[in-house]
Amino acid sequence: MNHLLYGLAANTALSSELVDRLIAVADEDIAVNLVGRADLSHAQAVALFSRVEERGVPLAYQGLLTPADVDPAAQPLVALAMLDEQTGRPEWARLLATSPVLAHRKKLAACPGLPADVVEALVADPDVCVVAELAWWATPDVAATLAGHPHAEVRLTVAANEATPPDVLAALITGEGLPAARRCLVCDRETTPFVHEPDCPWPDCELRPGASCDGSHESTTHDIQRAALHNPATPTEAVVGFADHPSLLLRWALADRPDLPPEVCARLAADPAPGVRADLAENPAIDDALIRTLADDHDHDVRRGLAHNPRVPLDVLTRLAGALRIGAALLPRIAAASPAEVRQLAQSPNPDARVLVAQRRDLPPEIRDALACDADAKVVKSVAPHPGLSEARLRAMVDRFGVQVLTRVATNPDASPALLEDLTRHERAARRAFREIARHPKATAQALLACLTDPRARHLAAGHPALPPPVIVGLLDDADGQVVEAAAANPSLPPAVAADLVHRLGALPSE
Template sequence: MPSLLYVVAGNPALPPELLGRLFARLGDSNEELAYALAERTDLDPGQVRLLAERSEDAARRLAGSGLLHAGDVDPLALPHAALTLLEQGRGEPAWIPLLARAPDAYLRQRLASYDGLPEEAAELLAVDEDTDVVAELAINTTLPDLLARLAAHPVPKVRRWAAANEAAPAELLTALLDDPEVMVREQAAANPTTPGVAAARLVADHMMIRQALALHPGLPAETYHRLAADEVPWVRSNLAENPGIDAALMLRLAEDDGYDVRRSLAHHPRIPLGLLTRLATTVRVGPALLPRIATADPAELAELAGSPEPRVRKLAAARRDLPATLRDRLMADPNANVVKAVAPHPGVTAAQLTAALDRFGTSVAPAVASNPDAPRELLDRIAATPSLPVKALRTLAAHPNASPAALATCLASPDPRTTWAAAANPALPVAVMAELASA
């Protein structure tokens, strides 16, 4: 659990004199502080080099942010930073054979997923003593001959990830459907590039294989209908989100009483809107924007927003690009859950947010506090509310309009995530940053 010192070290508004004070505290062993400082984007070249010397984790972060360059990196001393630069196209190809022989197995495993890995390096990793490295290569390589060898590897884990590789030839994946290990057949059954007719023959196989098969988007229609009658709810739940099923099967699954089946169906990108509105009244779909709602046209959104059922109106409220007239109608909705869904929407006015808080109190406070345009006065009111939900204070702690008084309340919270958000907020007073930097 990071202390507030390390959180404030990454605060983008930290003044130069406080930043210098933190650099003076680095020492030779304070890797956690070095890593926190490496999150910054305002470091000078000397500070970047110092952090890279102190911590390889910091060096990797600096490489990822673009502050550390190939000329600053010895691939033997900072192999993870070197690999990060390679992944970004800013490293030296000559580093790859060195990294393939590095003693750190996790580094070699990362290298095995490198896009465009030279064949010589791939051959080295294919015979690595650590099978996690070989398995990572098996799921990522696009070299046909190498894939064929890995698909015949004596360790099932390696064959399993070869079976998950979407670059594998159809005949290879078809052969892996007959592997003696369940885990291998499971991956081959789920791989969308496995021929659907071949994969369908596993419809009566082990439960884990049927669960994987239910995700395959190219099965024959009769196989989908057979899976819809499977005794295992998880199989039917996977099937419900499969992009390959048709409307008739969706109607059947909409009546399924199995755990999570209808909820999975609600997340199907092509579910008919009328069927989705039916499901919204029978299952908890959560606050996330559903794929079908994300593609709804203006007329459909208006239809949803005008529904007499609040759970349907809430579906439309999750969109962040609503026409102003629909947004304003939903902000005036008599149902708190609908208002909570639309309150974070850009364009909602301070008056509307205040009215929502007046009507519904703390139940909508987290949503109001998450609106990017929520004014300071309203945030102060929320911070001073007794028995405020932790989620509301946590959201307020990260708000750019939070006042010093509100942030002081957040820093005094027993919830660590709230105090971390406050310590990282650029609106935090410099005097408070100095106090935290001295801790």
């Protein structure tokens, strides 16, 4: 890879003329960054497509190509991308529905808004994987028809399709009202009875781990039930009976459904599998009594799931927070807290409660400022990135707690240029702070020069527009390719230097 050209291709300050020149010499690597340019014109997109045809697919998804730019016979993947975006022509779909390339027909089957005759052709496709792909994305009427398909694999994707009518999903769970499936992927390939090894050594094997068939297609039938249990369109009454099912995977699939009746939640709360209980703990369907029961569960993941439940009572949540490492996360219940609850949490004698509310970034100024003056370093660290904090308060945080809060202070959007400079000179500066400073839009040249001394922050500082142009130019010869790319992509790179680079590297003709 040419790191200089790769970086230049992403430089937002590059002139249109230089972009044209880069397109003229682009390879696959350089084309990746050229495709990502927000200022790429239609003419440039067409030129890039003709130069590096592999980039046609992302160009099509970005809406930079028109049907007139694409030959569906010669460039089927680009045509499929446009059909997926519903900007392609109907006749392309008809052509590709008969493609001898299986992957093309399968991709077509996932495209929305296909003509009715194309859908009919795909329903009758000789390869079941095409029909199964169609079933996954089908409209309700087509999904209902495919639910009775003789191949169990098609029924599996119908069960996963959220557009499948509820009564059809209920029938797929029980099999009642549907003709028996005659085939599955296992008996297509192997003599039954057959059980596929869970750790199959063959890299090209298409059977799912543990797949089995004794003539009843039992593993695919199990997968159909699991997919339907995960499907929110499946009626509640069709799924509740699985709370006591011997299959762990089926009980687990049931545990996070938000429509579970209380008695089903209670049965799942006693499940021997911690994974089932953990998913149930995060489910807003459980009531307060069950929440308090699960709060005493011996399994760490169950209690962590409960902490992420949007309905967990605040007293339970603060108790959990003291025992769990929540990290720098705004929990759903805290995000939904009322103004009165926010005030209550901020004034709590429990520092874990104050830490939780300090993660919000919409606190009233008086609460935000009070938390910034908290005696507990964990609370101050949590509130440090909050917008609106004055420079004086941010400096006071660092004076009191130093390296414990330094990195989070560096992420504050209102940190001043002078403060960022001072953070780089802190006697116990955390190395991670250099990375945050190098990303900060207010970082000064002086701060960025300090960040260049850290190997992990160097490439970030190299791409910062506040870096002095002579320093940027010097970094173009850096031993680290990532630093070179960032410097070449820096919009503060002098235009004359950018033009000279393109010239020297062969993208411009000699004068």
